[in-house]
Structures are given as structure tokens and as C-alpha cells.
Amino acid sequence: MRRAERLFQIIQILRRSTRPVTAQDIAQELEVSPRTIYRDIADLIGQRVPVRGEAGFGYLLDDSFDMPPLMLTPEEIEAAVLGAQWVAGRGDPALAAAARDLIAKITSVVPERLRPFLVNPATGVPSRPQATADGIDLARTRRWIHEGRKLAITYRDEKGSVSERVIWPIIVGYFEATRMLAAWCEVRQDFRHFRTDRIMEARFLEDCHGQRAGELKLRWKRSQDLHLRAMPPGTI
Structure with a gap:
């Protein structure tokens, strides 16, 4: 180097x-x-x-340092393209469109010698299986996560039981064919995970839960770590 x-x-x-x-x-x-x-x-x-x-x-x-943000290496471009391809195929409509716009913006500003890494990348992701439609507006959900606001949802679990919940959304997880919303559930007084395609109805409340987003997410991560450590060996 x-x-x-x-x-x-x-x-x-x-x-x-x-x-x-x-x-x-x-x-x-x-x-x-x-x-x-x-x-x-x-x-x-x-x-x-x-x-x-x-x-x-x-x-x-220091935070005051300002350097041109798109002085990208070929590996960074490949990483951006690979990530954008995955999001474009598996993200909700708003994120998928943002991923396509991201590649277009990078293409317009990188030097000519680096454009082949965008136009003909050496990496790729497979096509996604057909996903069930989300029962909640995920773009608005992400905004509610950032603003620390509550959601009221009607949820149908894997057994078909329907329940009403007030939750504090923490993070949206994107998987191959499904999406998952991790949240603190006021009914269960614990962290729960809700498949977005099983949310039958969602109301975006103006109420704030009063927890700092970083602290709430840290508590959730710790609960997941404890859950994994409690599982018998070989069950993952």
C-alpha cells in the first residue's frame, strides 16, 4: 500500500x-x-x-474534519453496490427506491476509471423469494423509531390468535422473505418481535415512550444475548 x-x-x-x-x-x-x-x-x-x-x-x-466523502476505493464501490442490490431486492418500497438512487448518485460523481465497478460489478445477490405484503408502513415506522414514538398494532401470531398491542418500535430487520419489527411490548412488559406481514392494522401514536433510542436498542441487544446464552448447545 x-x-x-x-x-x-x-x-x-x-x-x-x-x-x-x-x-x-x-x-x-x-x-x-x-x-x-x-x-x-x-x-x-x-x-x-x-x-x-x-x-x-x-x-x-475531530468532528470538524471535512473530507470529500466520495473518494471511494474499488472495494468500497463493490461493497456499496452489493449492499444496494440487496436492499433494492429485499427492502420496503421506500428503501428499495433509495438504494437505486444511491447507486445513480455514486455513478454520477465517481471518476470515469471507477465506473466499471458500478456498471459491471463483480458481486451480486440472488433474486428474492416472493414476499408477503407488509401490514404496516415501514417508511413511517422508521421515522417513528427515530422520533421515539409508540405504535398501536393489531397482530395475528403464527397460530392465528389476534391481539392488540401498544409497542415501542426499536429496529426493523430485513430477511430473505420476511421483515421483522423488534419492539418493547407494553402488554407483555418485555421485548417482542413482530412479523410485519402479520400486522393486521397499525396506528401511529403521537405519544413518546420517553426512552433514548440508543439505550432502548442496547437493552434489546442485551436481552437477545441473554436469550442466546440460555439456549441449549446445538439448538441454533
């Missing part, structure tokens, strides 16, 4: 992290020595790149 490319990759590593990154971690990812990273960090600081931190503690990139 050329030095200029390495400096760019160091910036990328720092930009994607919200915590200090040690020179050892950067060196391991870039397959160079920590001493090389120390020299590169010093060079970046000398070029007025706002890197904060010190050896032994780690480094952070």
Missing part, C-alpha cells in the same frame, strides 16, 4: 470510530508496524488534519 493510500485509510478508520483507536489496532488492520502509524499520525497532524489523542491512549478524528 502506498503511503498516500495508507494516510487516507487511517483517516477512514478514525472517521468510522466513535472511540479512540490505538496505533496497534490501526497497524493490525493495515498490516504495518505501530511505529509506522505513529509517523503517519504525526504527518497527518502536520498537514492540519484534526487528529486528537496520544500514544497509549488512542486517536480520534
Whole structure:
């Protein structure tokens, strides 16, 4: 890897992290020595790149740093195309359209030499099985997740039983043929997962649940970890 490319990759590593990154971690990812990273960090600081931190503690990139966001490598383009292909085939209509628009925007701004990676990518995803229609507006659901608002749903489970729930939506999961809404259920006083095609009716309430989105999602992740650890070996 050329030095200029390495400096760019160091910036990328720092930009994607919200915590200090040690020179050892950067060196391991870039397959160079920590001493090389120390020299590169010093060079970046000398070029007025706002890197904060010190050896032994780690480094952070200041939020004020502004670098052209589409200085993409071929691998980053392949990753973007692969992800957009998957979303275009499996996302709800709003996300599918956004995925197609994303590729069009990237195509319009990348250098000519990189366009073959977009027009004729070396990666792809298989066609998706026909999915059952969602019983809820997922674009609006995502907005309610960001705003921390509640939903009232009428839900039919796998046995055909129908129930009324007030839920705090957390995250929408996209699978091959189905989509799942993870939420805190006020009725069960626990986290539950609802297949979106089994939601018979949904009302978007103006009530806020009062929980910070990050904390609620962290609690949900911890509950999933506990559930997995409690399962007998070999059942996954």
C-alpha cells in the first residue's frame, strides 16, 4: 500500500470510530508496524488534519474534519453496490427506491476509471423469494423509531390468535422473505418481535415512550444475548 493510500485509510478508520483507536489496532488492520502509524499520525497532524489523542491512549478524528466523502476505493464501490442490490431486492418500497438512487448518485460523481465497478460489478445477490405484503408502513415506522414514538398494532401470531398491542418500535430487520419489527411490548412488559406481514392494522401514536433510542436498542441487544446464552448447545 502506498503511503498516500495508507494516510487516507487511517483517516477512514478514525472517521468510522466513535472511540479512540490505538496505533496497534490501526497497524493490525493495515498490516504495518505501530511505529509506522505513529509517523503517519504525526504527518497527518502536520498537514492540519484534526487528529486528537496520544500514544497509549488512542486517536480520534475531530468532528470538524471535512473530507470529500466520495473518494471511494474499488472495494468500497463493490461493497456499496452489493449492499444496494440487496436492499433494492429485499427492502420496503421506500428503501428499495433509495438504494437505486444511491447507486445513480455514486455513478454520477465517481471518476470515469471507477465506473466499471458500478456498471459491471463483480458481486451480486440472488433474486428474492416472493414476499408477503407488509401490514404496516415501514417508511413511517422508521421515522417513528427515530422520533421515539409508540405504535398501536393489531397482530395475528403464527397460530392465528389476534391481539392488540401498544409497542415501542426499536429496529426493523430485513430477511430473505420476511421483515421483522423488534419492539418493547407494553402488554407483555418485555421485548417482542413482530412479523410485519402479520400486522393486521397499525396506528401511529403521537405519544413518546420517553426512552433514548440508543439505550432502548442496547437493552434489546442485551436481552437477545441473554436469550442466546440460555439456549441449549446445538439448538441454533
